[in-house]
Amino acid sequence: MRFVLGLIITLSVALVTGFGASYLALEDGRLFGALRIGSWAAWPSAGSGSVDPYTMAFLARTGRLQLGRSEGLRFTAWSDSGGTPLRRECRYTIEGTTPVAAMWTLYARAPDAAVIGEPSRRPFVDSVNLARRADGAIAIHVGPGVRPGTWLATPGSGPYALVLSLYDTSVFAGLGATLDALPVIEPEGCE
């Protein structure tokens, strides 16, 4: 009896930790392979020739066409600066600076990779079509209702991610750009 109970403990611990760790590692790179800065996570090695097993599994699972190393780097955030998961019914302000890049884009992505937005508006913000503050910093309002200034609409409800793609960025060159320069996602309450 004791043996059976012990075996059950061993197997359940093995299954929970084995599959749990795999899920966490692949879902958003919480454990390995990913570069994490604040709420943002990226898979820099995905675009290079040498790919580690975690990145390989991540690529196979998502089937996505990731950016090559010289093309740029794509950051995904599933939570705000306080670590609370992002929700469509909540309002956020994305503030701060972005690393040096030829251009960047920001959009909201549902868990199934669908793009979130109002059908009548462009569902993204980019580095050109954007109102900046006097000091050059960005302030993008994200939320379900109309907001003043630059607004990224997130109608509906449920969790989502913000995707910030930096194209032709000098992040890897180590010159002129620091990775601390990613903007922060400040929560502003929910509807």
Add this chain to the structure above:
Amino acid sequence: MIRYSMWALAGLLLGAIVHLVVILMVPAVAERDVWAKVSELDAVERIRLIPSAVVGGPNSFDLDPALIHAVCQLDLRDGPGELEGELPASFWSIAVYQPNGTIVYSTTNRAASGRRVNLGIFNPALTRLLAEQQLEIEEGLLIVESPGDDVFVLVRLWPEYPELAPRYKQMLEALTCRVLR
């Protein structure tokens, strides 16, 4: 109690093994990998636009809705692959992928000379011929070496304003993508 914590410890070790097996097995069991999805676009030796992601619609390649994307599949067993043509002065980038989704080579408009694109893709055997000067190639051809025979090329192009998108799509479709036999 101590006896059960030993069982739990064994479980943790077994869990670590399960985790490693899962991570290593995922690429082998994933059904719809990038190659399978690109193959559905009928882009063998021709450039095909990937439909832009619309709000709420599927986005199976997880692409940036702000950009226009075109793809082309090449089989290098028959000869070197070539991507040739002209692109606008906006931001664009090109990446050469292996079937498993890893990238062999990538570049952007900043690294290219002018707006012209002239990319040659060679497998190891063709690269050897190239080194022995047994292959005639054009001057100014950018040489990309691929470890495998199956590759696909993805071109990303950024229309700064929505009005530019139709013209940019035409320019993408006008690119030549073929195998030189």
